Amino acid sequence: MKRQLLVSSASLLALTVCPAIGAAEDKTPRIVNGTYASIEATPWQAFLTIGNRFQGFYSCGGIIISDNYVLTAAHCVDGFRADDIKVFAGFESQEYAGVGVSASAVTMHPAYEDIQFTADVALVKLASALPSTVKPIRLLSPTEQSEMDTEFNGAANQNLYVSGWGATSTNGDSSQYLRKTYLNGVRDLSCSWVNEFGYDQNLADAYVCANETFTTGICSGDSGGPLVWQNKNNAGDADMGYRAVGVVSFSSAGFGCGSPSAEDGFSQISTYYNWINQNMDGGYTEPTPTFTQDIFDQSVNYNPFDNPPIVPVYPGSNGGDDGDSGGATPPTGSSGGGGSFGWLAFLSMGLLTFRRRLS
Template sequence: MKGQIVKALLLTATGMSFAGSASADEPQLSPAIVSGSYVQISNVPWQVALTFNGYQNCGGIIIGKKHVLTAAHCVENVNPYLLKVVAGVEDMADVTSENSISVTRIDSHPDYDDHSLRSDIALLHLASEIPDSASPIAILPPTKQHELDAQFAVAETRNLFVSGWGQTGTNSYASRFLQFTVMNGVDDFTCFGNDHNGVYSSFICANSSEPTGICYGDSGGPLIWQDPLATSDSDQGYFAVGVVSFTSWEGCATVNNEDGFTQISSYYNWISEKMGGYQKPDVTFEMDLFNLRTDYEPDTTLPLVESTSGGGGSLPIWFLTLMLPAALIRASLRITAR
């Protein structure tokens, strides 16, 4: 991390607005992640939002019909009965009882360190299966980690895909609509220093030569890589390789400062144990993640709260008009490359 201090990307509840939540007839949209583009949920069906006591504060990754990965710092000391997983939704105005799933159990990794953010990963067990509009994605097994590392070592660009509803900038707003951006994988030794007590096995790093990247509220979300040897597979070789964990203390999307993601393959066996045996999902994807349209515009005419046929399914207006800035900073990690 070249001497930088990092910030965990959890959001906490205060009274500021979502980007794009001015009014139904005068929408004011801002790109989020940071300098990202809007994306349809059908292109990222594994993406979920986590809501705690009604407030959206993190993202997550569907890895099974009833299992979601997220960051441990998102769910530390959280009562699972106050946590919901929102699946199959790109517009936070569409959150209803039908797509908001209860959590029955939270398994945070036992080695999670709130200071260093080591082992910043947790598994959520859902009360019911994900909706048809959502889909799991495969997680990268340890046997394939060397392929990803080899690609990072030659500095290939635009080989990682990340999405979320996080803030549009360090001092900006959370997004009502799902966003994505594409980043560059960074070699472990370049990022962390090759003698930093093996920290490179805990994290994946990514950066960009442009001011784009993750920000507060994106924590727990998916970092996706495509295996170049598996593009003809039904799932096109897409793997979840990282969980959004932290950014630079200097702010979000500062050029060439690495963002940090928990390396999923390092926790593959733990995940499988907690799931009672992980099986790669049998899914078919047709999207080309690394060549998605960047001019897609969501339907901004919908009101922030819509009624549902089930009755009582809409979340209250204060949920959809509050954003959650980075007031709670759990970690202050200093890593020096040598």
């Protein structure tokens, strides 16, 4: 079975460098058959632009895990430097993404492997602060992993929440607005990726598997984004028990995005919890945010057009430039700059290609 990376490539320059679509090993991210998501309900969501004039430009999701760190997928940043990365947060529409902030460091997991996509996690350290409206989400600890596994072994449905700006169909365009969908957690013994050649405990530890009985899920451009589960034992806490349990990693290239015939693959955060702790300056401290919206209440139909657009304010920005020279910048001839709509739209509207590997 083939796996498909979920990074969004939209640089015209990158396309001239790649030998041919289909022959190239390329990247992409997105949400298939989802609905609009409120950034106020999903304040841990980040958007990353990665690239330079020589390697092309890509976009990925990210998870805000502290005031100055974002967790993303290793395949999003593989081969790039910190000054190739810019991080945006606190917005729903790419039109109002703002100037963003630069990265000061990027650390990939040393065991990252791009055939089976194990250890597909990376840390991005921020050079300056994100908007004050963003909130970090707590990571699922190894202790809590057993509680989630127990729930997955039962009959709980749509117990996972995933969000992003990725494409909305296998060959479709990325979404201008943040979107979400709900998936069913799949136990390790039932996940086809874990059992492809017989049960493999290493793969069971590496992945969280999830899908639905109808077409919905992740796709190109959602890579690096958050998979969230609620620990019901902590539902009464200020953070409502929300835990980041997975990082968007891959889907099936053979079946296409969001297919009920194959699970979506996420990097299991609890497996890499200690590595994250060891590679954050000062170590990882569990955040104590206050969340007020029930993201699993599907009776709430959010429409971003019902309210004025949410415009993030980046501390230290002057309204058009964040004052540093870091971060990915668009190729000459593209509209916009510094994270403005012109640049993000350029990333979103370009031709999306797919990366395929034999497992």
